[in-house]
Amino acid sequence: MKNIAVIGYGVIGKRVADAVKVQDDMNLAGVCDVVSDWRIQNAVRKGYSIYAATPEAGNEMKAVGISVKGNVQDLLAKADIVVDCTPKKISTKNVEYYKQKGIKFIVQGGEKHETTGHSFSAENNYKSAINLNSTRVVSCNTTSILRTLTALKSAGLLDYARGTLLRRATDPWESHLGGIMNTMVPERDIPSHQGPDAQSVDPDLDVITAAVKVPETLSHMHYWNVKLKKHATKDEVLNAFKTSSRIKLIQYDQGLVSNNTIKEMFLDMGRPWGDMYEVALWEDMLKVVGDELFYAYVVDNQAIVIPETIDAIRALTGIETDGAKSISKTNESLGIN
Amino acid sequence: MKNIAVIGYGVIGKRVADAVKVQDDMNLAGVCDVVSDWRIQNAVRKGYSIYAATPEAGNEMKAVGISVKGNVQDLLAKADIVVDCTPKKISTKNVEYYKQKGIKFIVQGGEKHETTGHSFSAENNYKSAINLNSTRVVSCNTTSILRTLTALKSAGLLDYARGTLLRRATDPWESHLGGIMNTMVPERDIPSHQGPDAQSVDPDLDVITAAVKVPETLSHMHYWNVKLKKHATKDEVLNAFKTSSRIKLIQYDQGLVSNNTIKEMFLDMGRPWGDMYEVALWEDMLKVVGDELFYAYVVDNQAIVIPETIDAIRALTGIETDGAKSISKTNESLGIN
Incomplete structure (x- = not known):
């Protein structure tokens, strides 16, 4: 022990x-x-x-x-x-x-x-x-990138990935110290640091990110455009994501329409602090167009x-x-x- | 008359x-x-x-x-x-x-x-x-898409464009009627409607968008990944954008780091309601990687x-x-x- x-x-x-x-x-x-x-x-x-x-x-x-x-x-x-x-x-x-x-x-x-x-x-x-x-x-954002792209890579689907990261303004328990209010604040540089950070784990990943802070404290949200190695079906992509036990496929059409509803569900589940260890990825929003894949997910920056x-x-x-x-x-x- | x-x-x-x-x-x-x-x-x-x-x-x-x-x-x-x-x-x-x-x-x-x-x-x-x-x-978002992509297309640079649109929650003068608060709300479908809408003006544009509402009222922000027809320099891209009189290149490093600072500048300029008729596109954030182009800009949804x-x-x-x-x-x- x-x-x-x-x-x-x-x-x-x-x-x-x-x-x-x-x-x-x-x-x-x-x-x-x-x-x-x-x-x-x-x-x-x-x-x-x-x-x-x-x-x-x-x-x-x-x-x-x-x-x-x-x-x-x-x-x-x-x-x-x-x-x-x-x-x-x-x-x-x-x-x-x-x-x-x-x-x-x-x-x-x-x-x-x-x-x-x-x-x-x-x-x-x-x-x-x-x-x-x-x-x-x-970090939380980099972890989510690695989980999702590793799943696509392992299935032989990933060519390259380009992501826009919407970062929460501050930790909720520190928000009295000041966060941004009624505005958005881009990270100065494109690529933002999360893409290269993912490459510190897996140098083979072709990933470029841009990031912007938004005035909320619950969690991050990522939007991804991925070039696949071949034309694929939505099921092939979903099956790739399902190989990861730490990607949770969620349904927009079942009322999970935002960060706050997702947070409430994890509180309902009795998780401490409502912690979401998984990447919560919208299955029904996910779209494949030819050899391109589009999806969005939410990241709990404390729990993941x-x-x-x-x-x-x-x-x-x-x-x-x-x-x-x-x-x-x-x-x-x-x-x- | x-x-x-x-x-x-x-x-x-x-x-x-x-x-x-x-x-x-x-x-x-x-x-x-x-x-x-x-x-x-x-x-x-x-x-x-x-x-x-x-x-x-x-x-x-x-x-x-x-x-x-x-x-x-x-x-x-x-x-x-x-x-x-x-x-x-x-x-x-x-x-x-x-x-x-x-x-x-x-x-x-x-x-x-x-x-x-x-x-x-x-x-x-x-x-x-x-x-x-x-x-x-x-619409405002579609107008911004058309201005920027038309400039790239006219310069012979545009292959296809993929954008993530961060939409403001509500009009500022109506925000007492309720907007979203401390959360983000994706548009249900990818592609979101703005890409096809741009094609109603120019069917040749290969453009796919995804959109999410964020809890602020000042303006929209777009992040774009564009595939160029060839490898290009940053200057070639900037020169393309400069052919549009309604794209305003702005500098993050001169303190324009967010929606609210940009709004204040347009109020300083004496524009009625601080109206920004232009697409305010960050010149120093803009990045070219081989034949890929990345940039972000802000859209005034009332004025543009x-x-x-x-x-x-x-x-x-x-x-x-x-x-x-x-x-x-x-x-x-x-x-x-």
Whole structure:
């Protein structure tokens, strides 16, 4: 049983901790953060072992009655692998420390590929991550791109893909800090960074993206124009997408007409925070015209990377060397089917 | 001097009336509507001749002190051509009347192509509209598509175009009636209607669109992937766009980073309502990769059809048989350069 440390108990860290907790082949060694407010109280409620990232944080935690198990070094000493979910500035420093001490680690998509030299997306390249010292789980948007294009590529259908990414303005729990309002804000450069980022996992993908921020906080939405290698039927394309257990085909005509309705359905399903680990792709909107394919989908920018992170832990620690088995195990534990 | 009647003094009608007023080769015969509130007071302030669409409306107008010149038949009797800017349900009935009476008329993009059998976009097909009895000025989104793709086509660069259209939720002056909030709502079908609509003007265009509503009211934004007929330089593409006087190349790096900043610039310029008659296309974002072209632009859904409507009046009445001259004259009158 491998011991997992979660450093940074924010929007990703709290989800990773919960996901680790429900695996039967790994143990949550503890979580580490600097806050002593409502955010860390969630870990207190769940009975997680709490470590303080700094001496000051430790004192503040103790002052509000939190039982602090130790400092970050104490946690790292107990861990076989660290999942670093801290903001970029902090994780960059942390990574130096992990490397010096020879600690296995996983970083999130905000980091550069060069930080680890390996970027991870379970259905695409699980095998290449086995027993590595570190990897980077790519960002939410990039994960969705890799899942969908990998499915098309594996079916021998993908020639090249061009996507327009409508990005949500800000995380919902931070929207009081200011997001955009009644406007749209393009990313300065075309191609936007997500296309090249997908190539850090699979250099063979011919993918170009453009991205724009829109004034909503629920999730991202992608529109894709894909050139197929041949004329194909809609069924051939759908069958390709169905090979991925993490693409959920949804029906516009069954009332799933927008981000907010999709969010409500996942809340109905009882998922924590209404989390959508899958790419929700509209089956009835999807259109094939000759050798061209058009489709749109929704991406939960907080949840989609969680199953990927669990798989990355299995790959790096060598708990499981069969990617398909890890994916299947993770799916079952998180209610993905 | 031809006499122009504007039926329907709403968001388009009030702009058409003002634009007619500043032409030196046409005369505003009057405007006709059913409202007697703040909306028609704008026409009162400007000294336009006001006609009542129904007897009840006439009584209400008189009751609030508006000097009513007559009913709709009185206005039509004075007009050489009607620009119908009423909502779709009403314009459909009106059109039957114009046809019975042999009155020349122009409808807006909400109508079907079949209503007139001719759809209009000045830079593409002015000539084919000369002395026709009726035409339809295509919608804001379709107008922007035609301007940009016509420029590329005329330069021999266009193979085919695939666009993602981010549509504003509702008209700003009607947003209290409800628009979408913190979500995005795709149009059910791909292709969305704008691509086929552009083909109603130019059947040769190979264009496919997908559209999604976003929660803002300022303007639309389009992202395009265009396959060129050959490898081209960025300058070749920019030179093609520069052949259109109604495409305004803008710089992201000069602070024009969003719909709202662009809107403020047009308000700064003193345009009525901050109207943007041009397609505002980001020059520095535009990217050519081999024989593929990527760009984004913003469309003012109230203003862009106004110069088109003025040109359509000239074409149908035969005031001007040279499209380029009409476009140039309209541009000058509205401050487009």
